[in-house]
Amino acid sequence: MKTRFASFLIAAAATFVGLLPAANVQAAGYTQTKYPIVLVHGLFGWDTIAGTVDYWYKIPDALRADGAKVYVTQVSAANSTEVRGEQLLSQVKQILAITGASKVNLVGHSHGGPTARYVAGVAPALVASVTSVGGVNRGSDFADAVRGVLPDGSPLTAAAKTLVDSTLVALIQTLSGNGQLPANAEAALVSLTTAGSNAFNKKFPAGIPTTACGEGAYVVNGVRYYSWGGNKQFTNLLDVGDAALGLTGAFFNGKANDGLVSSCSMNLGQVIRTDYKMNHLDEVNQFFGLVNIFETSPVEVYRQQANRLKNAGL
Template identity: 55%
Template sequence: MKLTLSALLITGGLAVTSLASATTATFQLCSTAGCRTGGSQTVTSTYAQTKYPIVFANGMGGFSSIAGIYNYWYGIPENLTANGASVFVSQEASFNSSEVRGEQLLNQVQQILAITGAAKVNLIGHSHGGPSVRYVAGLLPTKVASVTAVAGVTFGSPVADTVQSLVNSPVGPILAPVISAGVNAFFTIVGVSSGQYYSQDSLAGLSSLTSKGSAAFNAKFPQGVPTNQCDQGAAVANGIRYYSWGGTAVWTNVLNPADYLVGATSLLIPGASDGLVPRCSSHLGQVIRDDYYQNHFDEVNQVAGLISPFTTSPVTLFRLQANRLKTAGL
């Protein structure tokens, strides 16, 4: 078969164009300072070519791309771009309240709408990025086509509850300011290295992810939130489609240092979890699946793609979601 044929080749269930007709596209890294090119990809498929741009929102402790080299969404924007999607990786403060981070994302979404001329965006948030995308959808519903929460902390995390109880203990006023100052300083450096200069507030971020903080946020932004934690929420609210998925594994790859962190934090969570977020707490809107063999870091292909070799690749899950949005006309 000659590469000059313009016919489509069907490979692994994906429609892939011939190399002769391939084009080049870039995904964008954004912050309040604007958007810059994150990297160029050869586009050989329209499988993930959604009607509206896809915008990613990072979780707690996250970033967009450190020094333009290491991406929080490891390998995911590149794959979606290669499959035809228009992708923007936003940057929120690594640590701050759900409302502050949501407002930061809102500002970037407005920039992206202006840059692209698109009528709407598809929002995808991981972990604390789940409340961020819900905040934007709540305040700017006519400009959001869909919201997808990946291990979003809809109902909070017992890990945050435990740490908050330590902050509120007699030793809290002594230790909390010292520890939080160190965390804030470190992630200020991480933020600067990824091109943003947000102030960090780890205590505000912690409070937002407690059960109490999440309940208060849900009262303000109830769209897609299940009435009962382990149920599904409304698939469509205010004309916006809501989706979610999550994992229930902890130890998935002994070579991944993040496994040891979630291995410890998982001990604070009764029942199934991804090591940081309980299974049912990840539910929002249409629950695609809540028991992937992935932990909280695996869900965004961290660290450096060191996930279990026996599970579905998170890159594949995001590509499937993009195709799901495309099929829905989004």
């Protein structure tokens, strides 16, 4: 009996070991999309600071490891969607010239979602897909609350804009080597409010759902639209950002949100999921990978999306 059991264990182990090479073969090229993947940061975002602190923590390398061509862009850390969109369009054209590709797959986080949608709207021939991650596609309740305190034309608003532009935004852009980019924190705020988002959506409606929490058109003008995001604020006790997102999340009056964007506002085109146990920073694997250990790694979700694009011929 013992001999038979030992033989069974040996056979099972051999089978498991024999499967390992097959798994590696399957992983090869897993993220190898037809078109380059272009990452677009959100409000107060950057590409890399001092060459060491990445906004998209470990995500580009993970995508490249299995075949993807990945480019990380830098647009104004704070400005209107249209200004940021024009900056992104210029970089997309440069990427296409460098790679010889005819299109790109845009992946935008937070304000990067509408920024990517702008490019797809004005130059759809250059865009294969737009993936919105925690995207502010129909405004943010927190942005609405801030705008209520800082209305248009208020002296307090002017003072706050000057302070943010000259300190936080200037610091981010200088440390990332992009100090020349124009800054306008008030324009960014307006773009992220419900009213600002609605005005933008009238000009660029592609992928926007027609119901409160539904899906939008999957394909518009040859561009495929996807979205995903989280619905938690507190996900890791060691993450200092969770407390701040817990406070901002209180402005959503009980609606599911990631701390800065409601789950329904994230919806665009084909909704992969907007109920990951992630907050707004987790969606880009920040801070430094301190995310929910009981949820799929954000890095893996990006890999899955790249594979989805690959399988769609994109």
